[in-house]
Amino acid sequence: MGVLHRKLYRTMLKSWGQSLAVVAVVLCGIASYICVYSAYLNLMLTRDTYYSDYRLADFEILVERAPETALFKVEEIDGVRQARGRIVQDVNVDVEGVDEPRIGRMISMPSTHEPVLNDIVLLAGRYFDGSAQDEVIMSERFAEENHLTVGDRIQVSVDNKKYSLRIVGLGLSPEYVYMIRNVQSLFPSPERFGIIWVPQDFAETALDMRAACNSILGSVDNPDQLDAILDQADKLLDTYGVFARTKKSEQISNRFLSDEIRGLGVSARIIPTLFLGIAALILLILLNRMVRTERTQIGLMKAYGYSNLTVALHYIEYALLLSVLGCIGGFFLGQWMSFQMIQLYVDMYQFPSLQARIYPYVLTRSMGSALVFGVLGAVAAAIQAANIHPAESMRPESPKIAHKVWLEHWPFAWRQLSFTWKMILRNISRNKFRAGLNVFGVSISTALLIMGFFSQDAMDFGLKFQFEEVQREDVKLSFPTEHDIETLYDVARFDHIRRAEPLLEYPFEVRSAWRTKDIVVIGMPREAELQKIMNFKKEMVDVGATGLVMSDHLADELQVGVGSTVTLKPLMGRVTKEKEVTVRRVSQQFLGTSAFMNIDALSRVLDEPFAMNAALLRIDEGSGAAINRQFKDVAGISAVSFSKDAYNGLVESLGKSMAIMNTILLIFAGVISFSIIYNVTTVALSERQRELASLRVLGLSTTEVGRILYHENTSLGVVGIVCGIPLGMGICRILVEAYSNDLYRLPYHIERRTFVISILLTLFFVLLANFAVRRKIQRLDLVEVLKERE
Amino acid sequence: MSTGAIQEPIFELDEVQKVYHMGEVSVPALRGASLAVMPGEFLVILGPSGSGKSTLLNIVGGLDAPTGGRVRFKNQDMTAFTEAQRTQYRRNNIGFVFQFYNLMPNLTALENVELSTEISKRPMDPLEALRLVHLEERKDHFPSQLSGGEQQRVAIARAVAKQPEILLCDEPTGALDISTGKVVLQALGAINERVGTTLIIITHNVSIGEMANRVVRMMDGHVRDIHVNESPKSADELDW
8 A cells, every 4th residue: 555655645746736726625615614613603602601601681571660579470480580670771871072962771780799680791990889879880882982981971861860970880791792772773883872780779769760670681490481481471560561571582682693693503504515515526527537547557556456445445545635635724724714703703792702712523523524525526536446447447448429519510610610619619529528527617616706706795785775775864863752743843843954754663573373573663654755665676665555565584484475464563662452464565675674564554553643753854965963963952862863874884894794704705716716627627638638749749839739728618618607607696596595684684686797707707717727738738748648558 | 762862861860969857867868860861761760679769750750859969851950940840840741650549539530630631731631541541431430449550540641641741650560460560561651652751660670671761770879770671572571
């Protein structure tokens, strides 16, 4: 075996370009797997330890006002381990020198630190000292973005009274890893919204809720019993006005975080499998060629008495060696990328510390899959080698049945062809397998490039779609409670307002049979211009007079279609009556998962003649600051949000992290594309060395010989590209399905530019590979090649 | 054809040297070989392995360039040929036949011949070339469907079809048995006689020399002696 190993080693060095290509593809596959899968595990580990260390509650019930005694009733429910009452209220926070209102979610905490549910992590400063009433702990990022720190003071308006509070500490909570105010806001804007934790006494006094609470947290022994427990709690608390009950799995921050983790899990499966599959394919091509060219040598080895198994293993070993090399590179690159990726999550999520562990079993698993794919790629060649009969191998391969090229049946047309083209057509038609592999390789390359560009396209398109076509307002005013139409007229009377439209956003549980989903239903006037419902083809969808327009994502989840009836159960306010509505239309939605309804119809669902809790405004250009000043001190406005800020925030947070991921994916796609093309091209060359040398001896120049190969490769390349386009589109469709979640749905949108660039890049790769081939032709030792036996 | 004294040689080799550099080792293949070849001549070069006969043929055929000495082809100094010039030279003047026929496996016999007529300035009808080697009936067969002798004759037809001035054969019968070898030699002899192509064959096989006008013996990179054959035999008269 010693000699065989040496042969292996030398073969590898001799065809170093092709071997390197295999190693590169394996490396990309393993690196992406380790990167994404480690990030997946690390994020999951971080989440789970954080939740358990700081006791994230299993459920939360929001009530209007419940006395402390109600808490004991909840605690007595069978299966409830612990319960805690607290006061939660969104308040305006004044930061000196800032016009825009900041929203702080005021959450009451015990005056002295106890291991309560939904505890806080102190990152700086200290906990309340137990006696002072004017102390506040602020969520870290909120303070940071507003240039506040321990010792600073903030003004807080609670129930139209202003309080001056001193920041004593900065903290985080497992409840707000993904810091958004409500489902509608979708993306964090850390300078505008954050948490302020206050001592229980202060909250009780400020809100006049002595010995009462409006939020009940609980933990349970067995999460399977959660539904039953919540039903019981619902009944017990009914008299206190239950607004909403939220399970841990539905808790906003957790839901978004878990969606992200799930997405990583999907990525960890799809992309590395694709890459490793391609590595196997390249190995298949490479080794098949090798077995064919080494046919005589194999025969000779067998004639000397090497067993079939030894010979077969020889080729498998080659594949394994390349896989292992790819793996080693992939380990390091993947691990490094994984740490970089974790850093990206620091921007999106607020964790006290992010775990960045190395998982040996991920390494072994990736090594395992690389080897499995390597063997898969080698097995056909190995069998082929094992089947070679020593005596037969000394003779040329048995004849292939060949036919005339179809064009030859039309002598007139055939005669028009140049010599080069006749050669090419014959080559292709008589080596359909080789030509087929070439076409297939190129089409995969094109497809991969399209896929690489697609995610960025889809993201850009989605953001533009959302902020230019769907949300057309400049400013959105939110009110904490429902108002009648008069409010709209009042708002419209302010300066700089060119148009004002009412909006009603209300959380509901939608139900169809046993399937339920908590969503926000958005009520809008039929003639709305500042908000549109639109599908990804940018076709307007009429909200109609009655009935629900829902996103296809939601329709899928509820398994409903146009004409189905669903039940809406309000999740807020005093109204708890369920109403049935029909699904009017199914449309598409980029951000969030919501449904739309005519504002009048939605008001009727809530038993009101007309209700609105937000207004969309179009304002005079450049009047943003003035608008802020105008509304800052108006009671009853909970938020003034500028669409441009939201857009910029999104591009900043989501856009940045996506861009990095997309770039990596694109680089990988490029490396792999080139590897495939390089391999199919050069493999074809080495199979044909003798042919080419003969042509050279006959008097064809290197350029002429090169031209035959070059035209052949290019025309096969063009066919490959043409096939690659639908293939790429197919892969993108799969990605669209795989990555959709409640937060956003990738629109299936590929820019024309992407096609053009992918095609040009593929062509460039084909040319580059041809260039390498040209060099090989130039170096071809005519005398040596022709002296060898066939 | 006799070697008229006034005729200009088609080739003149003057003290030709060739040294192969393989890494750190230099292997001299030709150590100053001199030879003149007359137009229309049938020349056989004999010599053991390593005597430099293949190297000589490759230099004459424009596959290789000498490292010393001079090679003239019809008053042109080939020593100074560039790669492109050598390619042109091969294309227009030389036909090659190798021991292993080097046919394109995916082209039929006729198509293999067309390969050379397509790029030639004054080609023969490819079918005519096949007829010369008595293979016109097998024109649509692929190499793998032909016997070794037949394949070699296709290779000869291919070399001849572009009407080269010189036909260079490196062990053309080396892979063949006696009777097929004779058929191949017959074909070569006929071409030399009927078309007037200068024919150079290198071989181990001493008896092939009996067909030639002159026999050149090579040894250690030199031309050892040249023997003029007054009455060349035909191929079927040869004893193997």
